[in-house]
Amino acid sequence: MIKGLNYFLQTILIYLFFFICRxxxxxxxxxxxxFIFCFVGPFFKSKNIIKNNIKTFxxxxxxxxxxxxxxxxxKNYGMTFIEYIFLDYFRKNSNHIEIIGLNNILxxxxxxxxxxxxxxxxxxxxxxxxxxxxxxxxxxxxxxPINNFFLNPFMEYLRKKYVCKNQIKKGINGVxxxxxxxxxxxxxxxxxxxxxxxGEKVDFFGKPAFTTTLPAQLASKYNLKIIPVFIERLENSxxxxxxxxxxxxxxxxxxxxxxxxxxxxxxxxxxKNPNQWIWSHNRWK
Numbered sequence: 001m002i003k004g005l006n007y008f009l010q011t012i013l014i015y016l017f018f019f020i021c022r023x024x025x026x027x028x029x030x031x032x033x034x035f036i037f038c039f040v041g042p043f044f045k046s047k048n049i050i051k052n053n054i055k056t057f058x059x060x061x062x063x064x065x066x067x068x069x070x071x072x073x074x075k076n077y078g079m080t081f082i083e084y085i086f087l088d089y090f091r092k093n094s095n096h097i098e099i100i101g102l103n104n105i106l107x108x109x110x111x112x113x114x115x116x117x118x119x120x121x122x123x124x125x126x127x128x129x130x131x132x133x134x135x136x137x138x139x140x141x142x143x144x145p146i147n148n149f150f151l152n153p154f155m156e157y158l159r160k161k162y163v164c165k166n167q168i169k170k171g172i173n174g175v176x177x178x179x180x181x182x183x184x185x186x187x188x189x190x191x192x193x194x195x196x197x198x199g200e201k202v203d204f205f206g207k208p209a210f211t212t213t214l215p216a217q218l219a220s221k222y223n224l225k226i227i228p229v230f231i232e233r234l235e236n237s238x239x240x241x242x243x244x245x246x247x248x249x250x251x252x253x254x255x256x257x258x259x260x261x262x263x264x265x266x267x268x269x270x271x272k273n274p275n276q277w278i279w280s281h282n283r284w285k
Contacts, residue, residue, distance in 0.1 A: 037078030
């Protein structure tokens with residue numbers, strides 16, 4: 001009862017924020033919400049998880065370095081949050097993002113087979129699937145619904161309308177849906193940086209962490225290439241998205257070895273820009 005009331009009040013407040021931000025515009029909204037998230041972030045329950053995660057990432061990191069990462073993470077989180085209400089702007093325009101490597105991937109995929117795109121929660125992660133679909137690639141994306149059941153339908157509406165119309169809810173039924181889309185020649189996009197209870201324990205920054213094996217399973221079963229995608233926010237309010245070298249499942253003995261390689265790729269992404277990864281996931285629980 002109390003949780004439901006809290007979610008309801010949160011939703012009303014967020015709708016109010018979204019309404020105001022549509023009036024004042026994206027530039028001012030980014031500044032305001034990067035400040036707000038920096039201010040309120042340290043009071044969230046996840047603050048200890050964030051500190052412990054960064055300690056696992058680098059045991060020798062100083063307090064000042066850790067605080068810089070945390071502050072920059074909250075700034076990015078705030079901007080990403082408010083950018084949901086401007087997804088229509090990102091959909092209509094392309095001058096906000098530099099895309100590297102996608103044409104090479106498409107040229108190499110001569111037989112037009114589906115691909116598995118993987119990434120983590122970097123910068124504005126929703127732009128990954130959006131830009132893929134804007135390049136005329138048939139795509140379905142796997143997502144985890146947010147906990148707030150009042151707000152979730154609106155967020156799903158925004159994703160389906162502006163990011164990718166084919167949204168697959170994470171879970172057993174979602175796996176079946178993903179297989180169905182692959183059989184209908186659709187590529188799949190998913191995040192691989194969150195803890196999953198049904199995954200395998202695989203080293204992540206030298207410490208075992210439950211990790212999804214779904215990309216490895218789908219790639220191995222249907223002989224599909226995996227494409228890691230890295231996105232980062234630049235200082236000029238623009239983004240850079242890099243489609244990295246394809247990973248062929250045929251080069252790995254089993255799904256566990258392939259999953260280890262995907263974790264290695266994800267580690268390199270985080271090392272490249274730790275300030276823009278969302279550290280609040282309880283990755284090593």
